[in-house]
Amino acid sequence: MWNRRQFLTRTLKGASLVALNAIVPQFVSRTAQAAAADKDTILVVLEMAGGNDGLNTVVPYADDLYHKARPTLRQVEKRVIRLDDHVGLHPGLRGLQSMWDQGQLAVVQGVGYPNPQRSHFESMDIWQSADPRRTLKTGWLGRATTEFDHNSGGVPILHLGTASLPLALAGAAGGGAVTVNQANPFRLELGGGKVEQHKARRELLEALATAPSEASEGDLVSFVQRRQLQTLTAVEQLRELLDGPNAVPRQGSGLSQRLQLIAGLIAKGFGTRIFYVSLGGFDTHAAQGPAHETLLDDLSNAVGAFFRTLKANGHDHRVRLLTFSEFGRRVKENDSRGTDHGAGSCLFVAGPSVKGGVVGKHPSLADLDEGDLKFHTDFRSVYATLLDDWLGCDSKAVLGATWNPLKELERRS
Amino acid sequence: MTMPLSIPTLDQLDPSEAWAPWQPTAGAPWNRKWAAHLYRRAAFGPSRADLIEAERLGPQGTLDLLLGGRPNAEDMTATLVDVGDVAAAADDNGEQIRGWWLYAMLHSGHPLREKLTLFWHDHFATSLDKVQSPPLMFRQNSLLRSHALGRFEPLLQAISRDAAMMIWLDASRNLKGKPNENYARELMELFSLGVGHYNEQDVREAARAFTGWRPDEAGGFAFDPRLHDEGTKSILGQTGRWDGGDVIRIVLEQPAAARFLVRKLYRFLVNEQAVPPDALLEPLCASFRTTSYDIAALVRTILASRHFYSAHAFRQRIKGPVEYVLGAVRLVYGSYGEEEADYRPLPQRALVARLNAMGQCLFAPPNVKGWPGGPSWLNTSTMLERSNFAGALAMGLLGADSPGGSNVAPEGRDRSDLRQSGFPVDTSEDPVPPLAFDPARLLEDEGLSRPEEIVSTLLDLYVPGGVRPALQARLTAFVADGAPTGQALSRRVREAVHAILTTAEYQLA
Numbered sequence A: 001m002w003n004r005r006q007f008l009t010r011t012l013k014g015a016s017l018v019a020l021n022a023i024v025p026q027f028v029s030r031t032a033q034a035a036a037a038d039k040d041t042i043l044v045v046l047e048m049a050g051g052n053d054g055l056n057t058v059v060p061y062a063d064d065l066y067h068k069a070r071p072t073l074r075q076v077e078k079r080v081i082r083l084d085d086h087v088g089l090h091p092g093l094r095g096l097q098s099m100w101d102q103g104q105l106a107v108v109q110g111v112g113y114p115n116p117q118r119s120h121f122e123s124m125d126i127w128q129s130a131d132p133r134r135t136l137k138t139g140w141l142g143r144a145t146t147e148f149d150h151n152s153g154g155v156p157i158l159h160l161g162t163a164s165l166p167l168a169l170a171g172a173a174g175g176g177a178v179t180v181n182q183a184n185p186f187r188l189e190l191g192g193g194k195v196e197q198h199k200a201r202r203e204l205l206e207a208l209a210t211a212p213s214e215a216s217e218g219d220l221v222s223f224v225q226r227r228q229l230q231t232l233t234a235v236e237q238l239r240e241l242l243d244g245p246n247a248v249p250r251q252g253s254g255l256s257q258r259l260q261l262i263a264g265l266i267a268k269g270f271g272t273r274i275f276y277v278s279l280g281g282f283d284t285h286a287a288q289g290p291a292h293e294t295l296l297d298d299l300s301n302a303v304g305a306f307f308r309t310l311k312a313n314g315h316d317h318r319v320r321l322l323t324f325s326e327f328g329r330r331v332k333e334n335d336s337r338g339t340d341h342g343a344g345s346c347l348f349v350a351g352p353s354v355k356g357g358v359v360g361k362h363p364s365l366a367d368l369d370e371g372d373l374k375f376h377t378d379f380r381s382v383y384a385t386l387l388d389d390w391l392g393c394d395s396k397a398v399l400g401a402t403w404n405p406l407k408e409l410e411r412r413s
Numbered sequence B: 001m002t003m004p005l006s007i008p009t010l011d012q013l014d015p016s017e018a019w020a021p022w023q024p025t026a027g028a029p030w031n032r033k034w035a036a037h038l039y040r041r042a043a044f045g046p047s048r049a050d051l052i053e054a055e056r057l058g059p060q061g062t063l064d065l066l067l068g069g070r071p072n073a074e075d076m077t078a079t080l081v082d083v084g085d086v087a088a089a090a091d092d093n094g095e096q097i098r099g100w101w102l103y104a105m106l107h108s109g110h111p112l113r114e115k116l117t118l119f120w121h122d123h124f125a126t127s128l129d130k131v132q133s134p135p136l137m138f139r140q141n142s143l144l145r146s147h148a149l150g151r152f153e154p155l156l157q158a159i160s161r162d163a164a165m166m167i168w169l170d171a172s173r174n175l176k177g178k179p180n181e182n183y184a185r186e187l188m189e190l191f192s193l194g195v196g197h198y199n200e201q202d203v204r205e206a207a208r209a210f211t212g213w214r215p216d217e218a219g220g221f222a223f224d225p226r227l228h229d230e231g232t233k234s235i236l237g238q239t240g241r242w243d244g245g246d247v248i249r250i251v252l253e254q255p256a257a258a259r260f261l262v263r264k265l266y267r268f269l270v271n272e273q274a275v276p277p278d279a280l281l282e283p284l285c286a287s288f289r290t291t292s293y294d295i296a297a298l299v300r301t302i303l304a305s306r307h308f309y310s311a312h313a314f315r316q317r318i319k320g321p322v323e324y325v326l327g328a329v330r331l332v333y334g335s336y337g338e339e340e341a342d343y344r345p346l347p348q349r350a351l352v353a354r355l356n357a358m359g360q361c362l363f364a365p366p367n368v369k370g371w372p373g374g375p376s377w378l379n380t381s382t383m384l385e386r387s388n389f390a391g392a393l394a395m396g397l398l399g400a401d402s403p404g405g406s407n408v409a410p411e412g413r414d415r416s417d418l419r420q421s422g423f424p425v426d427t428s429e430d431p432v433p434p435l436a437f438d439p440a441r442l443l444e445d446e447g448l449s450r451p452e453e454i455v456s457t458l459l460d461l462y463v464p465g466g467v468r469p470a471l472q473a474r475l476t477a478f479v480a481d482g483a484p485t486g487q488a489l490s491r492r493v494r495e496a497v498h499a500i501l502t503t504a505e506y507q508l509a
Helices: A004-013 A017-037 A064-069 A091-101 A120-129 A140-145 A195-210 A220-242 A255-267 A288-312 A379-391 A395-399 B032-042 B048-068 B073-089 B095-107 B111-123 B134-147 B152-160 B163-168 B182-192 B200-209 B244-252 B255-269 B278-290 B295-304 B321-332 B348-357 B380-394 B415-420 B441-446 B451-462 B469-480 B486-502
Strands: A042-048 A105-112 A157-160 A178-180 A274-279 A319-325 A345-350 A357-359 B213-215 B221-223 B233-235 B238-240
Touching: A042 A255, A042 A288, A042 A379, A091 A105, A091 A288, A091 A345, A105 A379, A140 A157, A140 A274, A140 A379, A140 A395, A157 A255, A178 A220, A178 B380, A195 A220, A195 B469, A195 B486, A220 B380, A255 A274, A255 A288, A274 A288, A288 A319, A319 A379, A345 A379, A379 A395, B032 B048, B032 B111, B032 B255, B032 B295, B048 B111, B048 B295, B073 B095, B073 B134, B095 B111, B095 B134, B095 B321, B095 B348, B111 B134, B111 B255, B111 B295, B134 B152, B134 B163, B152 B182, B152 B244, B163 B213, B182 B200, B182 B244, B182 B255, B200 B233, B200 B244, B233 B244, B255 B278, B255 B295, B278 B295, B321 B348, B321 B380, B348 B380, B380 B486, B441 B451, B441 B486, B451 B469, B451 B486, B469 B486
Parallel strands: A042 A274, A042 A319, A105 A357, A157 A178, A157 A274
Antiparallel strands: A105 A345, A319 A345, B213 B221, B233 B238
C-alpha cells in the first residue's frame, strides 16, 4: 500500500486523467476535513527581504559603542521597548509588545553563518536553501514537507505573494508549494458559455496537462506540465476556501491582510502546515530612520493582529511564526543616515507555544568582523529546533547534518 | 538536462563548430520550426505573416531583417520616443510608459532591439518603486534602447551616469569620506563581473572612485569635484587616482567580464537550463573582447550558429510573461498591423495588468538582480494568470472588463457580475470577437473545415516544431466533438486555441 503522500505525489506527477478526476473531490474534502485533526502544528515564515538592520531591531541601548556607531539612527533607552538591562526592541515594534509581555516572543540574537555573504542574493539563497555551499537547489521548508505527514491534501506549503516562488519552498512534496496572489481571483476563468462547455474545456486543459511526455522528468516540457496540473488541482482544492460563498474574506494584499487570510484558512481547518509570506524594503542604505520604523510598525502590527485572530478562533497555540532576513547591516551607520550590508543579526520566534525571552547574548560591539557583528548561533540550529521539536520531522534529513537545538525554542512542556 | 542519446552533451561539442554559421540541408531544412524559434528568441514570437515571410527569406535573410529592423524602423522608433516623452511626462504611476513600451515592442519595426532593451532592463534592473519618476525611467529606457545593439563599455559608462540608476543605487549619497557602496557593489556583482571576481576591498575602493557622481536637477549627470575623493585607490590590482570612469575601464579589462556577459546572453538567447562549460563559450568571449564588446556582433554569431539551431537551444527556455503575452497576441491577432482594414487598437492597460499578475511588472523588477526567470516564472498563481489571459485573448474577451480598453461590445453583459459569482459561471454565449481579434478567422483564411486539418493547421502556427502526439489527438477529438459547424465551430476553434496556449510546448521559448 502506498501511504497518502506517495499516492498524492504519484497522482500529481500526473499519468492519467482518470486518476485526476477521481482525486480532485477527495482533495477538497480532505482539505476541509483536516479540521478534525486540529492538532497539527503550523509554522508561518516571514521573510524580511533586503537585509533587516538587526542592530536597530533589537537595540543594545545600554552600550555606548552602539550610540557611537549610530549617531543619527540610534534608539535611546527612553524610546525602546525594554527587554532587559541591555537590549530593547525598536519602538516601531510596539505591535509585538503584548506578546512579549505575555512571554510569547523569543528574541534570538547573534544568528548567522560562517563566512557571511554580503550579496543579497547569495545570502538569501543560503538562508533559504540552508546550504552555505550553495549546492542544493531545494529549500529547507520544501524538503521538510517530504519528511512529515500532513493533512494538507495537495498543498504542502502555501505561499501568499506576488513574487516568484522562494527557494525555501522548492522541492516540496506532491506537486510543490502553491502560490496565491491575493490581489487576483484564484479561479480558472473560462468566460461565458454553458456549464457543459466549461466542463469540456476544463477537461481538455487537464488532458493536455497530463498527456504523457516521452522526455525525462527533468525535461522542461515535463516541468511545465506538472506545474500546469498542479495549478488546475490547486484551484479546485482552494476553490471553496478562497472563492466560494463561504470563502475566507480577502481584502487588500498587504502583510496584515495576507496573515489574516492565513488565520482564516487555519480557522477553516485548512490542513497546510507551512505558510510563507515576505515583506520587502529592508535594504535601507539611505535615510533609514523613518523607512525602517514604518516597516517594523507594519510587521509588528500585522503579527500582533494575526495572533489575536488565531486566539479568537482557538488556534493560536498550534501556530508559530519565524522571522528572518538575509543579513544584518554594518554596525557603523553610513553618511547617508543609512546602513550598508552586514552580517550576523537577530530573528523572532512568536506564538503562545514559545518560551518568551531573549535567547543568546547580544554580539559584542567591541569585537567585530570587518565592521560587522559576529554571530554565535548558526541559523541552522534555529531551523533544526523548529523542524524536530515543532514540526516533528527529522532535521538531519532536511539539513543534511545534526545541529544543536536551541533549548530555549523548544515547546513549553 | 537529459537529451536523447544521439545528441552530444555540451562538454562534447567542438566550440568552433558549435558557433559556426548553420547551413540548412535537405535533411535539416529551414522551416517554420526554426523560423519560429528564431522569432521567439530574437523578437517576441512570429505572426503568421512573419512565418510566411521567413520561409521565403531563409535563415540569413530573416536574421538580417531582425538585426537591422524593417525599413521604417528608425523613423518609427524616433517618432515613438517623442510620443513616449510626452506620455512619460503625464504618467503618475508607470502605466503610460508600460503601455508605451508594449506598443513599441509590437510596432517599432525593430523587435530585436526591443527584445535586447528588455534584456538590458533586466540586467541593469532599476525600479520605478524607488526612482519614483516615470520620465526618468523612460529616459533610462531610451538609453538602453540606443545602446542595446552597440558596444558594452559605452553602455556601462552611460548607465552609470543615468539619473534613474543613480537614484536607484544611491549615487548622490556616495560622498568623499562617506562612501556608499551600493553602486560599486552592484556594478561588479551584477553588471559586469559576478560574485567571486572581486573582493570586499575592491568594492570599498570603487565606491570612493564614484564619489561626486550625482544626477542634476534636470535629470542629467553632474560631477561635483568637491564631493569626489581624489585620493589613490587600488581596484582589482590597479592603483591610481581613479574616478568612476576608470573603474568601468578597469572592470572591463578583467577577462571575467566577457565570460559573465556572454554567459548571461547565452541564457537569454540559447538555453537557460544548462550550464555550458567555459570552453564552449570561450570563442564567443574571445571575439567579444577583440571587438570591444560589440553586442550586435555577438548576438549575430549566436543567432546564426549551428548551436542555436540545435536541440540544445530549441524550447530550452521558459517564456517570460512579456514573451508569453506578446507572442500570443501576435499569433491570435493574425497579421497584426495598423494598416489592416479591420485593425483595432490593443487594450494596452489590460495587457499591463495581466503582465503584472504574471510577475513581470515592467519598470519595476523585484530587485537589482532583475527577474529570476526560468522555472521561477511559473507558480500556481502566475500559471493561472497565463491560462486566464490566454482564455480571454482567444475568446476575444481581452480588455472587455477594463475601462477604456474594451475591444468587444459588452452589451447586456456585466463582467463584474461574473467576477463576483462562483464558478462555474453559466451565462449567455460570449460575443463574437471582431475579425482582427478572432483566432477562428483561420478557418476562412485557410479554407478549413475538417477537425484534423484545423488542429494540424493551428499547431503548425502556434507551436511549430510539433507537440506530443497525444495532444494532437486530444485536441482533434475536442474540435470534432458533436460535429460543430458555423459559429459553433468557430467558437470551438477559439477554445482550442486557448488550450494550445496553455500547453507546455507553447510555454517554452
